[in-house]
Amino acid sequence: MNKNTSASVLLNGILKENPVLVLILGTCPTLATTTTVDGAFGMGIAAMAVLICSNVFISLLRKVIPESMRIPCYIVIIAGFVTIVKMLVQAFLPDLYVTLGVYLDLITVNCIILGRAEMFANKNPVVASALDGIGMGLGFTLALTLMSTIREVFGAASFAGIAIPFLENYKIEFFTKAPGGLVVYGLLIALIYVVTHGRAPVKKSFSCEGCPNAGTCHGAACEKKGAES
Amino acid sequence: MKTKIRNLAVFVCICSVITLLLAVTNFITAPIIEENQNAAANQALMEVMPDAQGFEVVDISTLTLPATVTEVNKETSGLGYVIKLKTAGYGSDMIIMCGVTNDGVVTGAVCLSSNETLGKEKTYGENFKDKDAAGVESVDIITGATKTTEAYKNAIKDALNSVVILGGGSVDIRTEAEILADNLSAAFPDGEGSFEKMFMVEYLEGIDAVYTATNGKGFVFAVGEQFVGVDTDGTVVTEGVEDATLFTNALAVIKATVTEDIDLTSFPDLAKHVVSAKKTASGNFILETKGAGYGIKGGNEYHPASGEYIIVRVAVTPDMQILDCITVSEAETDGLGDACADESFYGRFAGKTVNDYKEIDAISGATLTTDGYLQAIERAFNAVKTLNGGAENE
Amino acid sequence: MDVKVLIVILLSAVFVDNYVLSRFLGICPFLGVSKKIDQAVGMGVAVTMVMLLATAVTWPIQYYVLNTLNLGYLQNIAFILVIATLVQILELLLKKFSPSLYKGLGVYLPLITTNCAVLGVTINNIIDGYNFLESMVSSLGCGLGFLLAMVLFSGLRSKINDSKVPAPFRGLAVTLIAASFISLAFMGFSGIVENIFA
Numbered sequence: 001m002n003k004n005t006s007a008s009v010l011l012n013g014i015l016k017e018n019p020v021l022v023l024i025l026g027t028c029p030t031l032a033t034t035t036t037v038d039g040a041f042g043m044g045i046a047a048m049a050v051l052i053c054s055n056v057f058i059s060l061l062r063k064v065i066p067e068s069m070r071i072p073c074y075i076v077i078i079a080g081f082v083t084i085v086k087m088l089v090q091a092f093l094p095d096l097y098v099t100l101g102v103y104l105d106l107i108t109v110n111c112i113i114l115g116r117a118e119m120f121a122n123k124n125p126v127v128a129s130a131l132d133g134i135g136m137g138l139g140f141t142l143a144l145t146l147m148s149t150i151r152e153v154f155g156a157a158s159f160a161g162i163a164i165p166f167l168e169n170y171k172i173e174f175f176t177k178a179p180g181g182l183v184v185y186g187l188l189i190a191l192i193y194v195v196t197h198g199r200a201p202v203k204k205s206f207s208c209e210g211c212p213n214a215g216t217c218h219g220a221a222c223e224k225k226g227a228e229s
Numbered sequence: 230m231k232t233k234i235r236n237l238a239v240f241v242c243i244c245s246v247i248t249l250l251l252a253v254t255n256f257i258t259a260p261i262i263e264e265n266q267n268a269a270a271n272q273a274l275m276e277v278m279p280d281a282q283g284f285e286v287v288d289i290s291t292l293t294l295p296a297t298v299t300e301v302n303k304e305t306s307g308l309g310y311v312i313k314l315k316t317a318g319y320g321s322d323m324i325i326m327c328g329v330t331n332d333g334v335v336t337g338a339v340c341l342s343s344n345e346t347l348g349k350e351k352t353y354g355e356n357f358k359d360k361d362a363a364g365v366e367s368v369d370i371i372t373g374a375t376k377t378t379e380a381y382k383n384a385i386k387d388a389l390n391s392v393v394i395l396g397g398g399s400v401d402i403r404t405e406a407e408i409l410a411d412n413l414s415a416a417f418p419d420g421e422g423s424f425e426k427m428f429m430v431e432y433l434e435g436i437d438a439v440y441t442a443t444n445g446k447g448f449v450f451a452v453g454e455q456f457v458g459v460d461t462d463g464t465v466v467t468e469g470v471e472d473a474t475l476f477t478n479a480l481a482v483i484k485a486t487v488t489e490d491i492d493l494t495s496f497p498d499l500a501k502h503v504v505s506a507k508k509t510a511s512g513n514f515i516l517e518t519k520g521a522g523y524g525i526k527g528g529n530e531y532h533p534a535s536g537e538y539i540i541v542r543v544a545v546t547p548d549m550q551i552l553d554c555i556t557v558s559e560a561e562t563d564g565l566g567d568a569c570a571d572e573s574f575y576g577r578f579a580g581k582t583v584n585d586y587k588e589i590d591a592i593s594g595a596t597l598t599t600d601g602y603l604q605a606i607e608r609a610f611n612a613v614k615t616l617n618g619g620a621e622n623e
Numbered sequence: 624m625d626v627k628v629l630i631v632i633l634l635s636a637v638f639v640d641n642y643v644l645s646r647f648l649g650i651c652p653f654l655g656v657s658k659k660i661d662q663a664v665g666m667g668v669a670v671t672m673v674m675l676l677a678t679a680v681t682w683p684i685q686y687y688v689l690n691t692l693n694l695g696y697l698q699n700i701a702f703i704l705v706i707a708t709l710v711q712i713l714e715l716l717l718k719k720f721s722p723s724l725y726k727g728l729g730v731y732l733p734l735i736t737t738n739c740a741v742l743g744v745t746i747n748n749i750i751d752g753y754n755f756l757e758s759m760v761s762s763l764g765c766g767l768g769f770l771l772a773m774v775l776f777s778g779l780r781s782k783i784n785d786s787k788v789p790a791p792f793r794g795l796a797v798t799l800i801a802a803s804f805i806s807l808a809f810m811g812f813s814g815i816v817e818n819i820f821a
Contacts, residue, residue, distance in 0.1 A: 024795060027647070027650045027651055027654070028647050028648060028649075028650050028651070028739050031647040031650060032646060032647040032648075061243070064239055065239060065243075066232070066235070066236040066239055068236060069236045069237075069239065069240050071707070071736075072240060072704070072707060073239070073240055073243050075703050075704065075707060075736075076240075076243055076244055076247055076700055076703075076704065077243065077247060079247075079699045079700040079703045079704075080247030080248075080250060080251055080699075080700055082699055083251055083254075083696055083697075083698075083699045083700065084250060084251060084254045086699070087251075087254050087255060087258040087262070087696060088254065088258060090258065090262050090265075091257075091258035091261040091262050091265065092261070094265045094269070101750075102743060102746055102747055102750060105698075105699055105742070105743075105746050106648070106739045106742060106743055106746075108699055108703055108742060109703070109737045109738065109739040109742050110739075111651065111737065114737060177810065178644060178645045178646075178647070178806045178810070179803040179804070179806040179807040179810065180803070181647070181803075182799045182800065182802045182803035182806055183799070183800055183803045185799050186792070186795070186796040186797065186798075186799030186800040186803070187796070187800075189794075189795055189796040189799070190791040190792045190796040191791070193790070193791040193796070194791045244700075247700065248697065248700075251696050251697065251700075252696075254696075255696045
C-alpha cells in the first residue's frame, strides 16, 4: 500500500483498485441490489458511510486493539455502524429501507469493509483511513450505479424510476432477474479487460489470493486444499 | 494471563461503546420510525377518507357487525369510520377499505387486494364516493363482472350498516337466506325451522311461493312480504290473517293435485330430449328436459352417453306459461356455468311465457351454458305442443 | 404442526428462493470454492451445519433475550458474534474429536464467519416470522440449496476449464456467465412449489 498523497489514496479506490470491478469484492450486494439505480446508489452510500466510520474508528483504536482479538473487535465495530446506518435509513429514508431489506443488514459481512479494516485502517493514520474509506466507498457506489444503470435501462426501460419513453417497447426483463445480474457483471469484467488491454489486475479466478478474509482464515481453505490436490 | 484479561477488557469496552452509540441512535430514530410506520399504515386509510386527522382502531370483538367486517378505524376528529372488509368475489377474496361518515355517506372505497379475473374491482370503488345508502343502492352492477361487483356493492352496504351500528343504531344485517328462514319459522313454528321451496305444478291464485315443512306438518305461503303458515288440516297458524280463504283454497289445490306419468314410447322424437313427462289433472305438464351445456369436457356437443348436459324440470301450463323451473343436474364449469344451478338464475323463469323466456339475462361468462339452458326450456315448450296434439317443431 | 407448510418452506428454500442463485447470498464461496466437486461438497456441508447451529442459537436469542429486553437494535451484533463464536467452537471440537471430519470440513469453517448466507438466513428467519421449527427447516433448506448449487456449478466449471475461452472472458467473467445459466435453470422452479399442494 503506497502512502503517497491524499489524492492518490482517494483515487486508488475509485479507479486502480475499484473494489467491485478490479478487486472483485462485495459481489453479493453488487448482484442483489443493482436491479434499480435507486437501490444500488442507496446501497453504495450506505456501505460507504459504514466503511468511513469503521475505518476511522479502527484506525483510531489501531494501537489499542490487541492483535489476537482484532477480528471480533472489527466485527463488532462494523456491525454496530451497520445497525446505526440501518436505523438512520429506516427513520429518514423509509422507501430505501424497504428496497434494500435484508441486504442493509448484510453490509456487516460485505468483504470490502472487513477487508479495508484488515488491509488499510489498522496500519494507517486516521485521515488516510478516512480518505481510503471515501475512495473505496465511491468506487463501490460508482460500480454499483454503473451496473444498475445497465440493468434498469435495458430491463425496465427507466433510469432511477424515470421512464425512458422510446425504450418502453424494448424491455428485456432478463436484465432485472438474477441471471441477468450475473451476465452483466461478467460482461463488465470482460469489458474492463478489453479497455485496459489486460493490464488491470483482473484475477485469474476467484480465490483467497485477494480475499480480505484470508486474514481470518489464513488462507487455510485454499492453500491446504491446493497442496493436497 | 494478564494480556488475556487486558485483551478481553478492550473487547468489552469496544462492545460497550458501540452499544452505547446504538442506544443513542435508537433513542433518536425510534420515535421517527414509529411515526413513519403509522403514516404508512394510515396511508390506505387516508386514501378513503382524505380529510381525516388520524385514526384509532376500534375493538369490534364485543359488537355484532356484518361478517365481512374485519377492522374498524375511528377517525379521531369525529368525521366517521374507515372500515376494512373481506368478501368473496369471483373465485378470490377481496379486501376492501371503505370510509363512511357518521351520517352514512361514503367518502371513498378502494380494493386493497384481490385476484379477480377482470380487474373491475380496481376502479369500481370510485362509483361509491359521496353516496349515501340510497345512492349506493343505485350504483350499477357491471355486466360481465356481476359476481365481483355484486360482492363489492354488498361490502359497501355492510360498511354503511356497520357505521349505523357503531353509532348506536340497529340494522338488519341478516343475509337474504337468513331473513327467509326467520320469516318461515315465524309463520309456521311447527316446521322446526326446516323448510323446502315447493315446486309449483299448479297455478295458485294470489300466491307467490309455497314452502313445505320438511317434517310434513304443513305449508307456508308467501304473498309479497307476508308469510302465512297453514297446517295440513287447513288451519292457518299465523296470527293476524284476516281472510284465510286465499290460503285454504291454495292448500286445497295442492292437496287435490294428481299427476299422471306420460308414456313417451309413442313419441320417439321427444324421448331423445325429454327425460320424463307428467301431466296434472288440470292439464299442466311437468317435464324434465335436457339441454347441451358447456359440459365438463368443454365441448358444446350434446352428449347423452356421458350425461354432460343440463337437466331442467319445468312446469308449463297448456297455454305455454312457465309455472316453475328448477335445475335438476348440470356438469358446468365451477364458478362460471354452475351458476345455472342457483335459484337466482332458474328462479327467473317462473311466470315467463313461450314468447319472452329468452329475455332473461345470460350467466356472465357462460354463454354456452345459458344457451343450453334455454334449449332445454325450448324443448319443454315443444314437448307441450306435441303432447297437446300439435306438431313438434325443432 | 402442518407438515405441508414445512415441506413448502424446505422446497422453496432449496429450489425457488435458492440463496445463491436467486438472492445472491453466499456468492463469494460459490464462485471461490467450487472448482472441484469435493471442495464444493465440503463447503456446502460445512455451511449447512453452521446455518442449522446458528439458527438454533439465534432464534432463542432474538425471542427470549433481545425482544424481551427491548434490545432489537442489537440483533446484527449479537447474531454475527454468535456465528463467529459458533464457527470457532465447531472448529475446535472437530479438531479434537473428529480429526478426519476436520480434515474434510474444518478448512472451510473460518471462511463461513463472513459468509453472508449464514447471517442472511438467521435474519431472514426473524423477518419472515417463522417459529422455531419453521426456522430450522428453512435453514436446512437454504443449506441444502447452497450445497446443490455448489455441486452443480463445480460440474459446470470442470467443463469450462477444458474449453477455449476468449481472452477477455478468461477467469471470473466466464465463471459469472456460467453461473447465470445455472441461475436461469433454477428460475424454472418458480411457481411450482407454491402450488404443490394446491
